[in-house]
Amino acid sequence: xxxxxxxxxxxxxxxxxxxxxxxxxxxxxxxxxxxxxxxxxxxxxxxxxxxxxxxxxxxxxxxxxxxxxxxxxxxxxxxxxxxxxxxxxxxxxxxxxxxxxxxxxxxxxxxxxxxxxxxxxxxxxxxxxxxxxxxxxxxxxxxxxxxxxxxxxxxxxxxxxxxxxxxxxxxxxxxxxxxxxxxxxxxxxxxxxxxxxxxxxxxxxxxxxxxxxxxxxxxxxxxxxxxxxxxxxxxxxxxxxxxxxxxxxxxxxxxxxxxxxxxxxxxxxxxxxxxxxxxxxxxxxxxxxxxxxxxxxxxxxxxxxxxxxxxxxxxxxxxxxxxxxxxxx
Numbered sequence: 001x002x003x004x005x006x007x008x009x010x011x012x013x014x015x016x017x018x019x020x021x022x023x024x025x026x027x028x029x030x031x032x033x034x035x036x037x038x039x040x041x042x043x044x045x046x047x048x049x050x051x052x053x054x055x056x057x058x059x060x061x062x063x064x065x066x067x068x069x070x071x072x073x074x075x076x077x078x079x080x081x082x083x084x085x086x087x088x089x090x091x092x093x094x095x096x097x098x099x100x101x102x103x104x105x106x107x108x109x110x111x112x113x114x115x116x117x118x119x120x121x122x123x124x125x126x127x128x129x130x131x132x133x134x135x136x137x138x139x140x141x142x143x144x145x146x147x148x149x150x151x152x153x154x155x156x157x158x159x160x161x162x163x164x165x166x167x168x169x170x171x172x173x174x175x176x177x178x179x180x181x182x183x184x185x186x187x188x189x190x191x192x193x194x195x196x197x198x199x200x201x202x203x204x205x206x207x208x209x210x211x212x213x214x215x216x217x218x219x220x221x222x223x224x225x226x227x228x229x230x231x232x233x234x235x236x237x238x239x240x241x242x243x244x245x246x247x248x249x250x251x252x253x254x255x256x257x258x259x260x261x262x263x264x265x266x267x268x269x270x271x272x273x274x275x276x277x278x279x280x281x282x283x284x285x286x287x288x289x290x291x292x293x294x295x296x297x298x299x300x301x302x303x304x305x306x307x308x309x310x311x312x313x314x315x316x317x318x319x320x321x322x323x324x325x326x327x328x329x
Contacts, residue, residue, distance in 0.1 A: 032232055034063050037070035037078075038088040039217075042262045044276050045190065045283045047254040048110075049088075050261045052243030061235030067261070079104050079222050086225075086236055090145045091215020091303050091323075098317050103223035106323040108237045109296075110244065111216030112289040113209035116149020119193050120184035121177065122202040129157025129206060138169035138182035145216070146186045148303075149208040151310055156211035174199070190282035198275045209286075213299040214306070215323075216286070230327075237327040241293050248284050255280055295323045 038046055049067055052058050058065045075087035076094070080102025088110065097104045118137065120126040126135060132154065140146045154161065169176045173185035173192045178201060187193060193205045208214065219240055221233055247254040255277055259266035265276065300319045307313040 031062055031064050034065045034086060035068050036065055036086055037068040037075040041069050044258045044262055044280045047258045047280055048243035048247045050257050051246050051254050052239045054257045055246060057242040058239040061239050063235055063239060076102060076104055079220060082224060086219060086221050088217055089220040090217050092148050092307060094220055094322055095304055095307055096312060098322055099313055104220055105223055105226060106218050106220050106295060107233060107327050108219040108240060108293045110218045111286050113286045114149055114214040114216045115188050115190060115286050116145055117187055117189040117205045117207040118153055118184050119187045119203050119205045122204050124183055126184055127204055129153045132157055133159055133163050136165040136183045138167050138176045139186040140171055141168045150186045152208040152212050152214060152306060153206055190286060191279055194275055194278045212302055215299045215303045234327050244287055245292060251280055293328050295325055
């Protein structure tokens with residue numbers, strides 16, 4: 001009997017000792033530092049990225065993401081040279097990069113509608129692309145998405161560049177139009193039209209997406225990263241998509257999160273904040289599709305045809321290598 005009691009006592013002691021012993025070390029997930037160029041200044045339109053950082057959508061995939069407000073043409077070159085792993089880039093830049101043998105690949109569509117349009121004051125009666133003939137138009141420059149969207153609208157109206165008067169005005173669209181320097185301006189449809197309306201101007205906006213489907217901003221990486229770190233690509237796509245979906249579902253909270261990243265956003269007057277909320281709401285309408293992030297083959301074909309027509313591409317490239325949907329949920 002005593003022997004049995006001693007055995008039980010020893011067992012209880014061992015259990016108690018085990019419960020007090022330090023737990024075995026849990027292997028920590030290695031964090032990958034990602035610099036993500038977005039091609040523009042801090043802006044509420046980047047709310048999904050701010051949300052993905054603040055809500056931990058990136059960190060739960062082992063990513064530490066820092067946003068870099070760089071020019072997208074530089075981003076394509078850096079991706080191709082292996083100096084970047086990811087960037088937010090518009091579709092035409094991917095095709096132009098691949099034409100120069102840069103192995104860049106578009107792995108997630110963010111904007112489902114091309115965000116470029118032409119805005120004019122309502123009393124000028126520019127209500128269709130055909131009405132642009134003879135119009136004095138201001139454009140940020142003959143490059144990037146603005147130029148692509150402008151050319152798409154000219155095509156929709158059966159017009160050529162010589163049919164309009166075109167001036168490079170930088171990013172002064174609101175001032176140039178309101179001061180009568182030009183008759184119309186090339187804009188991001190989710191941005192400048194709302195600023196003009198807030199200043200009391202009645203405007204018409206021709207959206208390129210109403211006339212043709214083109215590839216807009218999305219997440220781009222390289223063939224090398226896809227081959228060597230597919231899990232990294234998957235984590236980046238998943239985190240970004242979660243940020244987009246959260247912003248669509250919770251725009252007010254996403255706006256508040258953006259105040260941490262966009263200088264002076266929190267300090268704006270109520271009226272100015274309302275304009276920025278409208279910018280965010282309009283941006284959200286450009287992102288929504290089913291499934292989220294899906295890249296459409298017809299949009300890539302349209303984009304390539306437009307670039308060929310503009311002589312920005314000399315010959316067609318293999319579009320199957322330029323994009324894929326493999327990393328979507």
